[in-house]
Amino acid sequence: DGGITQSPKYLFRKEGQNVTLSCEQNLNHDAMYWYRQDPGQGLRLIYYSQIVNDFQKGDIAEGYSVSREKKESFPLTVTSAQKNPTAFYLCASSIIEWSRNQPQHFGDGTRLSIL
Amino acid sequence: DQQVKQNSPSLSVQEGRISILNCDYTNSMFDYFLWYKKYPAEGPTFLISISSIKDKNEDGRFTVFLNKSAKHLSLHIVPSQPGDSAVYFCAASARRNNNNDMRFGAGTRLTVKP
Numbered sequence: 001d002g003g004i005t006q007s008p009k010y011l012f013r014k015e016g017q018n019v020t021l022s023c024e025q026n027l028n029h030d031a032m033y034w035y036r037q038d039p040g041q042g043l044r045l046i047y048y049s050q051i052v053n054d055f056q057k058g059d060i061a062e063g064y065s066v067s068r069e070k071k072e073s074f075p076l077t078v079t080s081a082q083k084n085p086t087a088f089y090l091c092a093s094s095i096i097e098w099s100r101n102q103p104q105h106f107g108d109g110t111r112l113s114i115l
Numbered sequence: 116d117q118q119v120k121q122n123s124p125s126l127s128v129q130e131g132r133i134s135i136l137n138c139d140y141t142n143s144m145f146d147y148f149l150w151y152k153k154y155p156a157e158g159p160t161f162l163i164s165i166s167s168i169k170d171k172n173e174d175g176r177f178t179v180f181l182n183k184s185a186k187h188l189s190l191h192i193v194p195s196q197p198g199d200s201a202v203y204f205c206a207a208s209a210r211r212n213n214n215n216d217m218r219f220g221a222g223t224r225l226t227v228k229p
Contacts, residue, residue, distance in 0.1 A: 035219075040124075042117075045215075103149055104161070107158050108158045
């Protein structure tokens with residue numbers, strides 16, 4: 001059955017290390033998104049991509065990088081430049097339909113913690 | 116900047132009664148509004164949406180009301196069931212930006228007591 005798969009569910013990182021979070025979707029959605037959730041706050045957009053080989057910064061892109069080499073995959077790298085990386089990371093995807101609104105659909109998230 | 120606000124962090128309701136979750140927004144360009152439901156350790160699940168050309172959208176026990184002049188929307192759940200206990204996020208976006216600027220509220224934790 002179709003869906004969005006994020007892995008791993010829990011991830012630990014040492015100070016100064018880069019770490020990559022995986023997001024794969026088999027919904028044939030054009031757009032993919034990465035959000036960060038912190039306690040007591042709404043989701044904040046890190047990066048999004050509407051088409052393969054193209055992506056745009058969201059509100060809090062500093063310290064993060066992404067790639068979109070395949071339609072199905074949108075990995076997020078948390079670099080050592082991200083000063084406060086401990087958070088719950090959510091990947092989402094959606095259809096792009098110019099004439100009608102479409103909701104975003106989410107994976108189950110990856111919780112990143114710093115050791 | 117908090118363009119979408121859910122001012123009640125929590126709500127407790129008795130089973131069978133109505134649950135009303137509220138959401139306010141500040142950006143008048145928003146024209147698409149959604150509610151998501153989230154269980155612990157899972158991602159948000161899309162629940163219901165409404166376009167700004169409507170003021171009400173109903174799907175089974177769930178109804179979303181939109182008051183554009185007040186920049187306010189609400190989600191009504193009738194009757195509430197224990198399985199509805201979750202965190203509910205309100206979200207809003209502008210279709211002219213292809214919904215890439217979706218903004219989320221901080222969520223309201225609903226507890227439905229048996």
